[in-house]
């Protein structure tokens with residue numbers, strides 16, 4: 001989008017990521033998505049008098065993993081605070097969150113837009129519990145409440161007002177999604193609401209130091225919508241200023257049916273949530289040893305893996321970035337690379353035919369039944385000239401993909417698609433082809449080199465497609481040039 005030259009956009013994002021723990025942040029209720037409504041709610045989730053919350057250690061660990069991956073400072077002395085407000089899907093009347101001690105302070109996340117790379121500065125990452133869900137679209141006259149989600153652990157990842165375009169915001173949320181999946185702390189599923197984004201947007205004249213008045217677009221549930229909502233807001237805010245209007249601080253919502261936003265409420269002054277430390281939860285202190293243990297358990301991060309794919313496996317920058325799309329993809333690549341040195345082919349197969357199969361089947365690399373060593377066998381057969389790529393991808397791959405067959409050579413034989421690359425057999429066909437077109441031979445020798453294809457075609461026909469075309473060309477050139 002082209003922004004009027006005088007203005008610049010400033011964006012800060014708040015991303016909520018549901019942590020992939022089996023139970024809730026303060027009790028043992030399950031967090032299974034899609035369970036029948038109101039079946040995962042104990043008195044603790046409901047905040048009944050006398051019920052006692054207890055912190056889920058796994059959730060704390062997951063938050064620390066994210067902080068370490070983002071280079072945040074881990075805050076050692078923590079407490080949970082009650083954020084008080086009324087909402088029908090908030091059964092307790094308060095949300096347990098962190099207030100003055102977010103578990104991770106600061107940090108940075110790498111983004112790339114076109115060819116320029118930079119870091120987006122984080123303000124904090126804090127732990128909090130999710131609310132329930134108000135459902136407006138089942139009953140025409142009533143709002144229904146499902147409290148299963150109440151108490152599900154979240155981390156909220158808050159940036160500084162450090163982004164300047166919808167494209168940067170798109171790249172940032174894409175990176176966050178990749179990172180939480182990579183770390184195994186959140187499934188990143190935006191359709192199911194495991195990852196949601198609020199976008200704070202303001203505009204100001206270029207060169208102006210003071211931030212403009214912001215609007216906040218709530219609950220964006222896809223990365224594309226994050227981008228569209230920001231594009232729309234930037235244009236809308238600039239238009240208000242251009243026409244001499246005043247921007248008021250507002251909370252807005254995105255309408256995906258026409259890619260616009262609409263106001264939900266004006267936010268003239270800060271809400272007073274009456275935060276206070278939750279008296280039922282003891283403050284918790286994190287030891288260096290504990291933080292270190294988590295650090296040692298972290299996987300190698302995407303940026304470092306990308307570098308390794310380029311230096312150790314000679315992949316192009318583009319392929320390396322594609323393979324680094326997820327940790328599962330990287331693991332598969334590295335497993336296959338143990339069985340062949342044709343790394344470029346492994347990447348081509350993985351990013352081409354196999355990926356389109358996975359996309360169609362809605363699967364990922366962890367779920368792929370085709371074993372990495374079988375893929376390596378397939379690549380070796382092509383390299384040896386016994387198979388050509390198009391036959392391998394259109395005929396052989398479909399037979400191997402579900403993992404029921406693993407002997408590539410046997411499959412190729414069964415389908416009768418093995419290429420003949422035995423020189424004696426090839427020579428017989430090549431000689432026959434040359435003998436059948438004496439006038440073409442003369443033309444070729446006079447310089448009409450394009451006729452090579454005619455000879456190759458003749459051999460192809462005689463061999464019923466089984467002659468390795470590369471070897472055939474080599475032999476033909478040798479013989480025709482004699």
Ligand code: ADP
Nearest residue numbers: 010011012013159160161200201202211212214
């Ligand atoms: P709140 O708690 O009301 O949402 P915060 O101060 O925590 O407010 O800020 C939330 C997000 O809004 C942060 O990502 C921050 O960077 C961003 N933000 C704050 N002021 C502005 C502004 N003027 N323009 C753009 N983003 C802003």
Ligand code: MG
Nearest residue numbers: 014198200216
């Ligand atoms: Mg906010």
